[in-house]
Amino acid sequence: MAVLHSSLAPYSLKKLILIPHLKPRKICHFQAMSSSSRPEPAVLVHKVPGLNPDEMDRVSDQTFQRYTSSSVKRNGNGVAIVWFRNDLRVLDNEALYKAWLSSREVLPVYCIDPRLFGSTYYFGFPKTGALRAQFLVESLFDLKKNLTKRGLNLLIQYGKPEEVLPSLAKTYGAHTVYAQKETCSEELSVEKLVSKGLRRVVLQSPANNPNLQLIWGTTMYHIEDLPFDISCLPDVYTQFRKSVEAKCTVRGCIKMPASLGPAPSIEDWGCVPSLDQFGLQHQNVSLGMKFVGGESAALGRINEYFWKKDLLSIYKKTRNGMLGPDYSTKFSPWLASGSLSPRLVHEEVKRYEKERQANDSTYWVLFELIWRDYFRFLSVKYGNSLFHPGGPRKLEHRWSQEKTLFETWRDGHTGYPLIDANMKELSTTGFMSNRGRQIVCSFLVRDMGIDWRMGAEWFETCLLDYEPCSNYGNWTYGAGVGNDPREDRYFSIPKQAQNYDPEGEYVAYWLPQLQSLPKDKRHFPGMAYIKQVVPLKFGNAGKYQNHDKTSTARGTNFGGRQAKGSRR
Numbered sequence: 001m002a003v004l005h006s007s008l009a010p011y012s013l014k015k016l017i018l019i020p021h022l023k024p025r026k027i028c029h030f031q032a033m034s035s036s037s038r039p040e041p042a043v044l045v046h047k048v049p050g051l052n053p054d055e056m057d058r059v060s061d062q063t064f065q066r067y068t069s070s071s072v073k074r075n076g077n078g079v080a081i082v083w084f085r086n087d088l089r090v091l092d093n094e095a096l097y098k099a100w101l102s103s104r105e106v107l108p109v110y111c112i113d114p115r116l117f118g119s120t121y122y123f124g125f126p127k128t129g130a131l132r133a134q135f136l137v138e139s140l141f142d143l144k145k146n147l148t149k150r151g152l153n154l155l156i157q158y159g160k161p162e163e164v165l166p167s168l169a170k171t172y173g174a175h176t177v178y179a180q181k182e183t184c185s186e187e188l189s190v191e192k193l194v195s196k197g198l199r200r201v202v203l204q205s206p207a208n209n210p211n212l213q214l215i216w217g218t219t220m221y222h223i224e225d226l227p228f229d230i231s232c233l234p235d236v237y238t239q240f241r242k243s244v245e246a247k248c249t250v251r252g253c254i255k256m257p258a259s260l261g262p263a264p265s266i267e268d269w270g271c272v273p274s275l276d277q278f279g280l281q282h283q284n285v286s287l288g289m290k291f292v293g294g295e296s297a298a299l300g301r302i303n304e305y306f307w308k309k310d311l312l313s314i315y316k317k318t319r320n321g322m323l324g325p326d327y328s329t330k331f332s333p334w335l336a337s338g339s340l341s342p343r344l345v346h347e348e349v350k351r352y353e354k355e356r357q358a359n360d361s362t363y364w365v366l367f368e369l370i371w372r373d374y375f376r377f378l379s380v381k382y383g384n385s386l387f388h389p390g391g392p393r394k395l396e397h398r399w400s401q402e403k404t405l406f407e408t409w410r411d412g413h414t415g416y417p418l419i420d421a422n423m424k425e426l427s428t429t430g431f432m433s434n435r436g437r438q439i440v441c442s443f444l445v446r447d448m449g450i451d452w453r454m455g456a457e458w459f460e461t462c463l464l465d466y467e468p469c470s471n472y473g474n475w476t477y478g479a480g481v482g483n484d485p486r487e488d489r490y491f492s493i494p495k496q497a498q499n500y501d502p503e504g505e506y507v508a509y510w511l512p513q514l515q516s517l518p519k520d521k522r523h524f525p526g527m528a529y530i531k532q533v534v535p536l537k538f539g540n541a542g543k544y545q546n547h548d549k550t551s552t553a554r555g556t557n558f559g560g561r562q563a564k565g566s567r568r
Ligand SMILES: Cc1cc2nc3c(=O)[nH]c(=O)nc-3n(C[C@H](O)[C@H](O)[C@H](O)COP(=O)(O)OP(=O)(O)OC[C@H]3O[C@@H](n4cnc5c(N)ncnc54)[C@H](O)[C@@H]3O)c2cc1C
Pocket: 319, 328, 329, 330, 331, 332, 333, 335, 336, 365, 368, 369, 371, 372, 373, 375, 432, 433, 434, 435, 437, 438, 441, 459, 463, 465, 466, 467, 468, 470, 471, 472, 474, 475, 478
């Protein structure tokens, strides 16, 4: 399978794949592996959230108090395991809550599954890039801290869940493994294997009868509250939104007990791993935004965006921006890892509307979260077709898989500053604005004619907020193979540049060589910049355009899993 980027070669996790139970080297202090022990970068990097550690602790403690109840009573027996997946939080975590209710002791576990550090399906990119891995490490560290504060801890195990969990269930005599339900085939197959592994435990020691309980928890609207059967989910977003808004209510957050302990007695809970244990090298964020992983940071970001800076009240006017932390909520990395519950965001929006103001902007954050729900539910309805070239609509289209051309897009060398700046932001920070994502998607698919799955898989590698449903859902939508009622949604670069970066500030931030140019030349700098690798499909960039068909990058196709892709 082709691995594209020679500098990404150390991503392979051969060591861990060969020795799945490899004991991690101990690094017990987060400082030892965080960027804070490294030299400060020379240029300004915005930490998100921008709160200092004391403020973050205070905000997190206050939010925990608000969503905690002392009146819940536990009435279970024995040991229950919580298998943490993409729900790396304590608040509003139904799997954790149910495990606590049904037991006397809770064992929280996270499995570092080597498959997460393998390759993407068709094109062999790293499945998890270094920036998202760092975000995961920070999230685990924070989860361990928050669980410990509540009388538990987090057992971090190296290996496949289907091997780790049955073995733990047997050792600790657990009656149930609780986990958040996933919806895409890779995760569903792991769920099946875990169930199978637990059944084997029953055969080996019939007194011990552990089973897997999967609990819905990723969306704002609960799947059981939808006003239609999931097989009848409306295909068009607006119909879905109107239907749920009219007929469903968002459930309130689960109030968690103040103490979740005790945990079974375990001598060595282990430490949070460092990046080299995933076979990855630390990547310093040198420009743009550095997101801090974990539930405490997520709660800090809500506080900063809603209450401290009052940005929620102007969200609808700013949300299409591209530069800096303030134009949008930036909740997505925490929502994707489950450090933040969408219901908690909903409840905080409602509290803000009551205590400060309700307007179009406060509503619009919920409107966007409904998009997130929509893509999640679509994955249940459409299954793997979300990942197939023809998408849910099974549309036939001949895509190019030209490697060299794709690489100009991936590396930000297309000759179009708006594309190049966005792609550089993605590889430097693991984030790109929603506006940017739509523009680079349209360019790859419609101007370059490249297979949308190459773009989607590159996003899968890089994004901090990577989440299969939103990523592949948006890519199929942008590529015209999803359920977009508008055919051929083309994003014209000159028009997007004029509307969303009229002064060229964004492109000059990411491409410093443009800073000395007059503002009106920054998007089409002609000879002062790289040659454009392809002409625009609906060009019209007038005198600024510098395309020359002979300069178009041409190269070989990818090896990848061509046959599999093209048969659809
Ligand atoms: C090609 C492409 C790929 C994408 N891949 C992902 C992905 O892997 N993971 C991901 O979370 N989002 C993805 N998005 C959606 C969107 O770009 C990000 O959610 C958003 O930019 C995150 O920034 P924010 O939290 O500041 O968003 P805000 O504008 O503040 O929105 C609030 C929240 O609403 C949700 N949301 C907003 N827009 C969308 C959308 N179009 N689809 C789904 N949810 C949305 C997100 O959870 C977001 O955090 C993708 C969009 C495109 C066009």
